[in-house]
Amino acid sequence: MRLTSVNRLVPGDCLARPVYDGEGRVLVGVGVPLTATMIRRLKELGVYALYLEDARTADVVLGDPLAPELRRRAVEVVREVMHRLTEGDEVTKRFVLQKQAASIRGVVNDLVEVVRENPEILQQVADIYTADGFLYHHSVHVAILSIGLGIEAGLTNGQLRDLGIGALLHDVGKLRIAPEILNKPTELTRDEYDLVKRHTTYGYEILQRLDAISIPSAQVALQHHERIDGSGYPLGLKGNEQHLLGRISAIADVYDAMTSHRVYRPGLLPHEAYEHIMAGCGTWYDSELVKIFVRQVAIYPVGQTVRLSTGEVGVVTEIPRGFPQRPRVRVLYDPEGCELAQPFERDLIRELSVVVADVFS
Ligand SMILES: [Fe+2]
Ligand SMILES: [Fe+2]
Structure with missing residues (x-):
């Protein structure tokens, strides 16, 4: 399995991980040979990179600890609740949310359990989905990442539930903003x-008006863009004035x-987002939480093509726990760019003089 840009796909390529639509349903499944029409459609739907089956990295598989069923349920509940909350009168909203509250809590409880049992899920939360599903998939990813940080930060089950619910709904206010502005290219x-x-x-x-949602959950929606030096919005809160759940979700x-x-822009590679967060450690982001984050989330995800400081090019096959910056890499090309007849692995946790020098999208 390796990650590749949608522009490099050719008919006959097979996916190694599914592509999801805006409702969390599998749009293209694993192992289905792609046709020219499917490739064109994927581009139209705003898919930019995919995990492909590849003979040289066939044994590299990423378990999907977030079962597709749980992902679909989470995306669906976020979508449903967000829309219901921004449409109709207050009485209907309350009534609908009362009914939905149990499903949100159920999804959050399941997410907490999955993250507790499989902390590796945090190494690679992002999945491939179509552009129309951004808000919902993003909400689910933010919930998973927040829960993972929250568990390591020692939050109680009650706090994790508030955090998870708040994170699932943190951008609900966006539904009140014109889509032309939100998606302006x-x-x-x-x-x-x-x-x-x-x-x-x-x-x-x-x-905050809804009985089914706790005030700390509502704080996540209010405070996820605050920065600890006071440069964030909407309130410009400083340090611990920002609620712990707000600091985590930020x-x-x-x-x-x-x-x-x-x-309006292509996604950054994980290591670029990492650098941004590291640069903001202690100024924008809580330094203790950043320390937890770097231990948990992979800089170079499995399937990523990288160039090593030796000049060799290969694919990340494994991320050692606790050392996400020292992956294991299967070398496929020599420094001159010639494909190796016999690929071999470099374990950067042992070969300390070798580092990842470049990452390919
Ligand atoms: Fe967000
Ligand atoms: Fe936001």
């Missing part, structure tokens, strides 16, 4: 950006937002 004007920033207060207003949110492909 060019740079936002100052006024437009000010409008986008309001999704935090809108989200808080929507959530890191999870920025990481997933940066690594996701959007209509």
Whole structure:
């Protein structure tokens, strides 16, 4: 399995991981040979990179600890609740949410359990989905990353539940903002950006009125864009004025937002988002939480093609626990770019003089 840009696909290629649609359903399954029409359609739907089956890395598989069924259920509940919360009158909203509250709690409990049992899931949260599903898949990823950080930070089950629910609904306020602005392909004007920033207060207003949602969960919607030096929005909170759940979700949110492909810019590679978070350690982001983050999330995900400092090019096959910056790499090309007849592995945790020098999209 290796990650490859959609532009390099050729008919006959087979996916090694599924592509999901905006409702969390499998759009193209594993092992199905792609046709020219399917490739064109995937590009139209805003898919930018895919995991392909590849003979030289056939044994490299990424377990999907987030079962497709749980992913679909999570995406569906987020989609349903977000829409219900921004449509109709107050009485209907309350009634609908009361009914939905049990499903949200159920999904969050399952996510907490999955992350507890498989901390490796955090190494590679992102999955491939179509552009229309960004808000929902992003919400699920932010919930998983937040829960993972929260578990390591020692939160209680009750706090994890508040965090998970808040993270699933953190961007609900965006549904009150015109899609033309949210998806504008060019740079936002100052006024437009000010409008986008309001999704935090809108989200808080929507959530804090509902009995089924706790105040800490609503704080996640309000505070996920705050930065500990006071440079964030909407309130410019400093240090611990930002709620712990807000500080956790701020890191999870920025990481997933940066690594996701959007209509107005391609996604960054994980190591680029990593550098951003490291650069903001202690100024924008809580340094203790950043330390937890770097231990948990992979800089170079499995399937990523990298160039080593030796000049060799290969694919990441394994990420050692606790050392995400020292992956195991299967070398496929020599420094001159010639394909090796006999690929071999370099274990960067043993070969300390070798580092990842470059990453290919
Ligand atoms: Fe946001
Ligand atoms: Fe977000």
